[in-house]
Amino acid sequence: MVFSKNRIVQIAVVVLRFAMGGAFAYAGYVKLAEPWQLFAANIADYEVVPMWAAKFLAHTFPWFEVLLGALLITGRWFRTSTAATSLLLLVFVGLMVHAKVGGKNINCGCFGSDEPISWKTFVRDGSMLAVSLYLTAMAFRNRRKPA
Amino acid sequence: MKILALSLAMLAPCLAAGPDVGKGRTMGNPAAPMLLELYSDFVCPGCKHLHENVLPAIVRDYVSTGKAYLVFREFPLNIPAHVHARPAAVLAVAAARIGKYQTVSDALFRSQQAWGLSGKVWETVAGVLTPVEQKTVQALARDPGVLAEVQRDVDRGMKIPVSQTPTIMITYKLKQQPWAQFADYGLFRSYIDGLLKK
Numbered sequence: 001m002v003f004s005k006n007r008i009v010q011i012a013v014v015v016l017r018f019a020m021g022g023a024f025a026y027a028g029y030v031k032l033a034e035p036w037q038l039f040a041a042n043i044a045d046y047e048v049v050p051m052w053a054a055k056f057l058a059h060t061f062p063w064f065e066v067l068l069g070a071l072l073i074t075g076r077w078f079r080t081s082t083a084a085t086s087l088l089l090l091v092f093v094g095l096m097v098h099a100k101v102g103g104k105n106i107n108c109g110c111f112g113s114d115e116p117i118s119w120k121t122f123v124r125d126g127s128m129l130a131v132s133l134y135l136t137a138m139a140f141r142n143r144r145k146p147a
Numbered sequence: 148m149k150i151l152a153l154s155l156a157m158l159a160p161c162l163a164a165g166p167d168v169g170k171g172r173t174m175g176n177p178a179a180p181m182l183l184e185l186y187s188d189f190v191c192p193g194c195k196h197l198h199e200n201v202l203p204a205i206v207r208d209y210v211s212t213g214k215a216y217l218v219f220r221e222f223p224l225n226i227p228a229h230v231h232a233r234p235a236a237v238l239a240v241a242a243a244r245i246g247k248y249q250t251v252s253d254a255l256f257r258s259q260q261a262w263g264l265s266g267k268v269w270e271t272v273a274g275v276l277t278p279v280e281q282k283t284v285q286a287l288a289r290d291p292g293v294l295a296e297v298q299r300d301v302d303r304g305m306k307i308p309v310s311q312t313p314t315i316m317i318t319y320k321l322k323q324q325p326w327a328q329f330a331d332y333g334l335f336r337s338y339i340d341g342l343l344k345k
Binding site: 038 | 180255308310313324325326328330331334335337341342
């Protein structure tokens with residue numbers, strides 16, 4: 001069986017969409033399974049938002065991650081979901097860099113509450129950002145193509 | 148099986164505290180359902196904030212009420228800015244042997260900035276002890292047992308691992324969770340209350 005280049009790209013996009021969607025849904029699920037205060041503490045540790053905002057985000061953000069994961073998996077609102085994912089990952093990586101440069105030894109708060117920021121979290125989130133940017137590019141490139 | 152699980156759950160705080168901490172560095176009822184182990188460094192400003200502003204509330208709400216057993220653990224950071232942290236920890240542990248841990252801790256945190264810079268740790272500690280107590284604490288500070296006690300706390304913290312100070316390791320129903328966010332006591336209280344309701 002021979003696949004055309006376009007077909008391979010299409011398959012890759014679907015596989016990456018499922019992987020990213022799964023990762024986001026899982027990240028949200030893990031946070032929802034833990035007491036919300038742990039995620040609020042993780043957010044507050046970054047010292048970029050006031051405590052009331054950390055508490056608000058701790059209650060709402062995991063649901064947004066699950067929703068984003070579901071949208072990526074199903075392929076609904078593909079351009080919006082991939083763009084939002086890329087933006088979020090940019091913010092996450094930026095926050096981790098900010099924390100490291102500021103000499104903070106804090107937890108990432110990415111997948112559960114007990115994961116200190118390390119080279120592993122940078123590699124993982126950096127890879128996710130690369131994949132997300134690729135998916136975003138594919139989503140917008142497909143839009144420009146004539147029907 | 149249920150009995151075994153129940154016994155383990157009841158033993159958890161004792162097992163987690165271990166026999167390595169003298170009574171001088173603990174507060175509350177050892178049989179309390181929750182164990183709070185506070186990993187602290189006498190030079191760290193966050194630890195001073197916790198000691199002076201948050202700890203009294205924790206003691207009032209959970210230790211005095213018999214809900215939690217509090218253990219003070221030394222975790223002097225091994226960084227140049229904290230060069231006097233270990234001598235301070237050793238003196239505090241030595242003072243614990245004569246029941247003066249809280250007095251010495253209070254003094255060290257109160258004038259943290261001064262001795263943190265000047266290195267006059269002993270002068271700070273001596274200021275709150277009687278001449279007889281001073282002699283005893285000085286001798287105890289050279290005791291290998293005291294030095295080993297500090298090192299055991301550090302090793303224990305490294306195993307967790309404690310990534311920042313202050314950190315409270317919360318042990319409840321065989322589950323452990325480190326907590327290091329003390330900017331808002333309400334958040335900590337809400338988490339602990341949630342656990343205790345389970």
